[in-house]
Amino acid sequence: DTGVSQNPRHKITKRGQNVTFRCDPISEHNRLYWYRQTLGQGPEFLTYFQNEAQLEKSRLLSDRFSAERPKGSFSTLEIQRTEQGDSAMYLCASSYAGTGLSEQYFGPGTRLTVT
Amino acid sequence: GIQVEQSPPDLILQEGANSTLRCNFSDSVNNLQWFHQNPWGQLINLFYIPSGTKQNGRLSATTVATERYSLLYISSSQTTDSGVYFCAVESADSSYKLIFGSGTRLLVRP
Numbered sequence: 001d002t003g004v005s006q007n008p009r010h011k012i013t014k015r016g017q018n019v020t021f022r023c024d025p026i027s028e029h030n031r032l033y034w035y036r037q038t039l040g041q042g043p044e045f046l047t048y049f050q051n052e053a054q055l056e057k058s059r060l061l062s063d064r065f066s067a068e069r070p071k072g073s074f075s076t077l078e079i080q081r082t083e084q085g086d087s088a089m090y091l092c093a094s095s096y097a098g099t100g101l102s103e104q105y106f107g108p109g110t111r112l113t114v115t
Numbered sequence: 116g117i118q119v120e121q122s123p124p125d126l127i128l129q130e131g132a133n134s135t136l137r138c139n140f141s142d143s144v145n146n147l148q149w150f151h152q153n154p155w156g157q158l159i160n161l162f163y164i165p166s167g168t169k170q171n172g173r174l175s176a177t178t179v180a181t182e183r184y185s186l187l188y189i190s191s192s193q194t195t196d197s198g199v200y201f202c203a204v205e206s207a208d209s210s211y212k213l214i215f216g217s218g219t220r221l222l223v224r225p
Contacts, residue, residue: 031211042201042215043158056210089156095211102146102205104213106158 002026004107006092012113013082020078021110025094032075033104034067035091036060043091049075050097082114117142117206121216128192128223136187136219138202146205147178148213149187153198161187161200192223 005024013019025032031050035043046065047057051072061067064082069075079086089111093104118141128134138147149161162169162176164185169176173192178185189196199220203213 033212035213037156042203042217043213045212045214048212056212058212091158093213097211101163102211103148103160103163105160106150109156111156 004092004094004105006090006107006110008110009108010111010113012115015082015084015114017082018078018080019082019112020076021090021092021112023075023077023092023094023107025074025092026096026105029094029096029105030072031095031097031102032069033093033095034075034077035093035106037089037091037109038087046077079112082112084114087112087114117144117204117208117214119202119204119214119216121200121202121219123219124217125220126222128221130192130194130223130225132192132223133188133190134192134221136189136200136202136221138185138187138204138216140183140185140202140204142183143207144180144183144204145207146213147185148203149176149185150201150203151196151198152201152218158201189221192221194223194225197221197223 033048034046037043049069064080089109092107095104150158166180175188199218203215
């Protein structure tokens with residue numbers, strides 16, 4: 001049983017470029033979440049999907065951010081026109097909804113540096 | 116929204132010592148999880164504990180939901196326990212997102 005995987009693990013980009021991250025959840029999990037973590041802080045929620053439906057978005061998710069989960073499997077998070085303030089660790093998590101338990105499991109993260 | 120406060124913010128221990136980390140939350144929760152973040156940033160699940168007490172080796176956790184706090188106990192600490200410990204809660208307002216505290220940074224010295 002593999003855990004949550006994320007690619008790439010590290011991304012360095014120049015300000016103004018677009019970047020896309022991928023998350024592959026645990027195979028039987030139907031909920032997928034994206035979080036962002038800046039240095040010295042706890043992770044902050046960005047958005048989540050149940051199957052392919054995006055059900056909640058944080059106000060942190062500006063219009064430069066878009067997330068998709070086609071077919072309810074993997075998910076992508078795209079940031080357009082990156083800014084230096086977007087530099088952070090982007091974490092993906094997944095959980096199974098259905099038994100009343102909703103324990104979330106996290107991937108290793110994608111560390112984004114915007115120069 | 117719900118607030119999550121962790122204490123202490125920083126903790127330095129000598130190897131072999133015991134410690135207690137605290138998490139207070141401001142409203143009812145459906146879920147509470149404790150995580151250990153390693154130096155590479157990976158969040159490792161320690162406990163899923165919306166209420167009650169659980170133990171796993173040298174670690175144990177207790178959540179008293181009616182009083183809105185949770186405790187994480189580390190006994191006989193080891194240098195590999197160093198890192199950041201996060202408490203995260205899922206509010207009872209039907210939102211499934213986790214709200215994290217700011218963490219406790221633990222350093223265990225040999």
